[in-house]
Amino acid sequence: MENTxxxxxxxxxxxxxxGTNYFVTHEYLPAGHPLYGAVFRALPAGLLLLAxxxxxxxxxxxxxxxxxxVCNMGAFFxxxxxxxxxxxxxxxxxxMSAAPFTLALFAWGLLGERPTALVLTGATAGIxxxxxxxxxxxxxxxxxxVAASVAALVMSSGGYxxxxxxxxxxxxxxxxxxWQLxxxxxxxxxFAIAVEGAPPRLDGPAIAGFAYVGLVATALAFTAWFTGLxxxxxATVGLIGLLNPVTGVLLGVLWSGDVLTGRQLLGLALVLLGIACSQLRFTVRGDAPLSGLSVRSGEDGRYASADGRGRAPAGRHGPPGVDRRRVRGRAGS
Known part of the structure; x- marks a missing residue:
């Protein structure tokens, strides 16, 4: 639970x-040059991480x-x-909020990560x-x-x-x-040269905006995202991704003086409930979570782990690598 x-x-x-990227792009970046904007966002960030x-x-x-x-950066942008x-x-x-479902389906097909009822419930509540x-x-x-949005959703989910x-x-x-960036x-x-011609001239605010977008909303954000994956x-990562629209709405409240309606407050509660569902783990008799529990098999005290490999126990009272006293102390967390 703690690691999750x-x-x-x-x-x-x-x-x-x-979520903050929407505000920065709207306020500070030049309009009418989306392809160059994507290049300025991806390439410097990628070169920095490469260095x-x-x-x-x-x-x-x-x-x-x-x-x-192409899937996660270029065509997606x-x-x-x-x-x-x-x-x-x-x-x-x-x-795009359907990402928890599409990520779960791709993960099921490519990784064998079968979505649980709890995750599907959280995804439904989040959407x-x-x-x-x-x-x-x-x-x-x-x-x-709609076709472009669905294509971006499917392409990025498969790429992730x-x-x-x-x-x-x-x-x-x-x-x-x-490497991807x-x-x-x-x-x-x-494509930027063919469609948009010469790159736009950037003033001070635009340079600062691209610096933020490249360093924070791209280099840091995608590194954190792929680490989470x-x-x-x-499917859990997809549910956490619902914080994107939540951030955009809350920024509108802070910067533009918007007021959340009752419907929006209910929506915010449902999104947070959906994300919370991804953090829950079932437990057995107050011991280790089912997702990480090894089951004793045979008289020799060996354990059959989830991947089917038997491992010698660290002690008589629990699976290898698990301190039973610590597990009991975390029960119900």
């Missing part, structure tokens, strides 16, 4: 930072970085821009909360925008789960995040 909460807090850095790790891709990670860079231009922010965000929090109302729906699968034995989340930024450059089930 700790890694959940690390993961939460990402959606909170992404920190000083590690280049190796073996299969050359093509993996290219594929993940472009599709999100198209969706934001053709759809109201509320509708686009509501579509309902986003709908109430943002409200879609009676708005014109552009099918192209592939990053989790391939990242089990590699150079670490900082290095792989750097660099690949995604480089792929966008020819390594440490937590994909």
């Amino acid at each position: 909460v700790r890694w959940s807090l690390v993961t939460a850095i990402a959606p909170i930072a992404w 920190l790790t000083r590690r280049l891709p190796h073996g299969a990670w050359w093509w993996r970085s290219l594929l993940l860079g 472009a599709l999100i821009y198209v969706a934001s231009q053709l759809l109201p922010v509320s509708l686009a965000s509501t579509i 309902a909360g986003v709908v109430l929090l943002l409200g879609t109302g009676s708005v014109a729906v552009d099918r192209r925008g 789960v592939l990053a989790k699968k391939w990242g089990r034995a590699d150079a670490g989340p900082v290095a792989t995040t750097a 660099v690949a995604g930024g480089l792929i966008l450059i020819p 390594r440490k937590l089930p994909a």
Whole structure:
């Protein structure tokens, strides 16, 4: 439980930072240059992380970085821009809030992480909360925008789960995040030149805005996000991602003087309830959580772990590596 909460807090850095990105982009970054904006966001952040790790891709990670860079960075940024231009922010965000379901489905198919009833309940509550929090109302729906938003949702969900699968034995989340950002930024450059021509001139506020977006909302956020994907089930990470629209709404309250309505307060409560569901673990007789419990098998005192490998116990009273006294002290937490 303690580890789950700790890694959940690390993961939460990402959606909170992404939620602030809306405000910074709207207030300080130049309009009309989304592709260059994506390049300025991804490439410097990736080069910075690459300089920190000083590690280049190796073996299969050359093509993996290219594929993940397209799914998670380059094409994803472009599709999100198209969706934001053709759809109201509320509708686009509501579509993207289905990420807990899509991440759970990809994780089930690619990783064998079967979603639990608790996670599915949390995802349902979270999406309902986003709908109430943002409200879609009676708005014109552009099918192209819906298609772009759904494509971004599916592409990024698949990319995140592939990053989790391939990242089990590699150079670490900082290095792989750097490779993806660099690949995604480089792929966008020819499209930016062809569509938008010369890059925009940046004034002081725009430079400061891109510095924040690159350092905090990209380099730090994606490193935290991919770290969470390594440490937590994909569906849990998807639920934590619902903090993104929550952050955007709360920033509106703080900076613009907006007042939350009763419906929005109910939506906020549902989102937080959905995220809380991802943190719960069932326990047996006050001992270790089921997700990490090993079951005694045979007369020799060996244990069959979840991966099927028997391990000799550390003592008579519990699975290997578990201090029964500490477990009892945490029971019910």
